[in-house]
Each structure stands twice: as C-alpha cells, then as structure tokens.
Amino acid sequence: MVRLTPQLAQFAAVARLEHVTQAAQLLGMPQPTLSRSVARLEAELGVDLLARQGRTVRLTRAGRLLLASVERALAELERGAEAARAEADPAAGRVAFGFLHTMGTEAVPALLRDFRSTHPRVRFQLVQDYVAAMLERLRAGELDLCLVSPLPDAPDLTARHLDEQRLPLAVPADHRLAGRRRIRLAEVAEEPFVAVEEGYGLRLITDGFCAEAGFAPRIAFEGEEAETLRGLVAAGLGVALLPPALVPRPGVVELEVTAPRTRRAIGLAWVSGRPLTPPAAAFRDFVLSRKGALLGRH
Numbered sequence: 559m560v561r562l563t564p565q566l567a568q569f570a571a572v573a574r575l576e577h578v579t580q581a582a583q584l585l586g587m588p589q590p591t592l593s594r595s596v597a598r599l600e601a602e603l604g605v606d607l608l609a610r611q612g613r614t615v616r617l618t619r620a621g622r623l624l625l626a627s628v629e630r631a632l633a634e635l636e637r638g639a640e641a642a643r644a645e646a647d648p649a650a651g652r653v654a655f656g657f658l659h660t661m662g663t664e665a666v667p668a669l670l671r672d673f674r675s676t677h678p679r680v681r682f683q684l685v686q687d688y689v690a691a692m693l694e695r696l697r698a699g700e701l702d703l704c705l706v707s708p709l710p711d712a713p714d715l716t717a718r719h720l721d722e723q724r725l726p727l728a729v730p731a732d733h734r735l736a737g738r739r740r741i742r743l744a745e746v747a748e749e750p751f752v753a754v755e756e757g758y759g760l761r762l763i764t765d766g767f768c769a770e771a772g773f774a775p776r777i778a779f780e781g782e783e784a785e786t787l788r789g790l791v792a793a794g795l796g797v798a799l800l801p802p803a804l805v806p807r808p809g810v811v812e813l814e815v816t817a818p819r820t821r822r823a824i825g826l827a828w829v830s831g832r833p834l835t836p837p838a839a840a841f842r843d844f845v846l847s848r849k850g851a852l853l854g855r856h
Contacts, residue, residue: 570629571584572592607621648836654700654838655704657685657704661705669845669852680841685700709825715830716830721824725821726813727741728788728812739814741814744773747768752798753779754780756780770818792810
C-alpha cells in the first residue's frame with residue numbers, strides 16, 4: 559500500500575475527470591507518465607480499473623469499488639493534514655502544557671490569562687502530573703512544554719530556571735514549635751512527616767532537604783495533593799514541607815526553615831532539538847520572559 563499510494567491518488571484524479579489528459583494537467587505531470595502510473599496500478603492489482611473510449615475513460619465495476627475506498631482514504635488524509643495545519647497555526651494553534659499540581663491554583667492561570675491577552679485564539683491542552691510522568695510524556699511528544707521542579711538534568715532536555723518558591727514547614731496549630739517563626743529542619747527530625755508519593759518532584763526535594771539536615775524523614779502518610787496533606791497536618795498527623803498556602807488553613811502554622819534554606823527551583827523544560835510549533839514557541843518565549851516573577855509571591 560505504501561508503494562501504491564501515489565498511484566491511487568493519480569487514479570482518483572483520472573476517475574473523477576474521466577479524462578487522462580485533463581487529469582495530467584491538473585496533477586502537473588506529463589500525460590504519458592500518468593497513463594503508465596495507472597497501468598502499473600492495474601497490473602499490481604491484477605484488474606482493469608478503466609475502460610478506454612477514445613480520449614475519455616470510464617470506470618469498470620472494479621474501478622468504481624476501488625475509487626470509493628480511495629476517496630474515503632484521501633478525505634481522511636486531508637482531514638489529518640488540516641488538523642496538523644491547525645495545530646501549528648500561529649494565531650489559533652494548540653499548546654500541550656504540563657505543570658505541577660501546586661502550580662495550578664495561581665501561577666498557571668495567571669500565565670494563561672496574560673498570554674491570552676495577546677494570543678486570544680491559541681488553544682491549550684493542560685496536563686497536571688508528577689514530574690517523572692510529565693517528562694516521559696514530553697519525550698514522547700505528547701507535551702510541548704512542562705513547568706517542573708526540580709529541573710531535569712538530561713542531555714535530551716532543555717530546562718530554564720524561572721523562579722524560586724519557599725517551602726515552609728507546616729505544623730499543627732498546637733504543635734510544640736507553633737509559636738516560633740523560624741526553625742532549623744533538624745528540630746523536627748523525630749517528627750512524623752506527611753508527604754507526596756515517591757515520584758513527585760516535591761517528595762524528592764523534601765527527602766533531599768531532610769538529608770541535608772542530617773536525617774531521613776519518617777513518612778507517616780503519603781498523598782498526591784498539597785491541600786490534602788495540609789489537612790493531615792491540621793489533624794495533627796504529621797508535619798510537612800509544602801508550598802505556601804494561598805489562604806491560611808485553620809489548624810496549620812507555617813514556619814520558615816532557616817537551615818537548610820528550603821526553596822525549590824521552578825523551571826520550564828522542553829525536548830532539545832525538537833522544533834516547537836509557532837504557538838508553542840510563542841508561549842515558551844512568553845513564559846521565559848516571566849523569569850523571576852512567575853510566582854508573584856514567594
């Protein structure tokens with residue numbers, strides 16, 4: 559079928575016009591070349607597709623059967639080509655954008671709002687997932703860009719640092735340290751922790767900061783979403799390193815950690831050497847222009 563594809567399109571042109579010379583002019587090819595192409599198709603299939611009548615041709619019954627399938631296939635190909643063109647339309651194309659769950663409440667909506675003020679017709683497919691899964695989808699071509707933390711260090715990916723986000727320690731309101739403003743992370747080395755599941759960037763960062771403070775966290779509960787973990791903290795089930803709450807959560811106190819300095823880098827990643835569509839490239843450049851001001855608050 560791969561070998562026959564050009565011949566099928568040429569056969570369809572002859573069949574529609576019922577005239578080889580006119581079809582050749584439409585296709586921009588010599589008439590003898592077109593005649594040989596259709597003859598090779600007939601020889602390959604072992605059937606006569608056209609009945610020659612002077613300068614014109616008529617479809618045989620086998621030709622009519624084949625033409626119906628070829629027309630459907632060509633129409634589907636045209637729909638696919640149109641979808642591909644629409645995807646890359648600079649003004650109205652689509653951007654597949656992945657980002658951290660914790661960025662979805664404030665930072666990403668603000669980015670999209672500001673970008674759409676100058677690109678109102680660009681469409682977005684938004685994906686929230688943990689870092690490893692997003693990078694896998696990025697490499698597979700399912701995503702154009704990812705907003706991630708920590709930044710990947712891989713030769714096939716390009717990552718650009720955008721901002722830093724502080725990670726205070728969330729403790730229950732009746733915790734022994736709740737009256738403090740600042741603590742060293744080592745002071746809660748014996749406390750139970752609540753944390754996101756392994757594979758999430760925030761878990762990797764939490765484990766790294768605890769190791770830097772000289773201990774391995776004792777994980778009492780694991781979850782997938784920061785607000786759920788904050789609720790577990792409020793219930794007195796553990797402490798957690800979490801992004802700052804947008805609205806103070808009753809029963810939870812956030813303490814600044816001074817040693818180590820618990821901040822995570824936020825950055826944008828894409829596949830090195832893979833061309834981005836015009837709308838994806840425009841959005842990438844826009845996000846990079848927000849370096850140092852992505853979060854709006856720290």
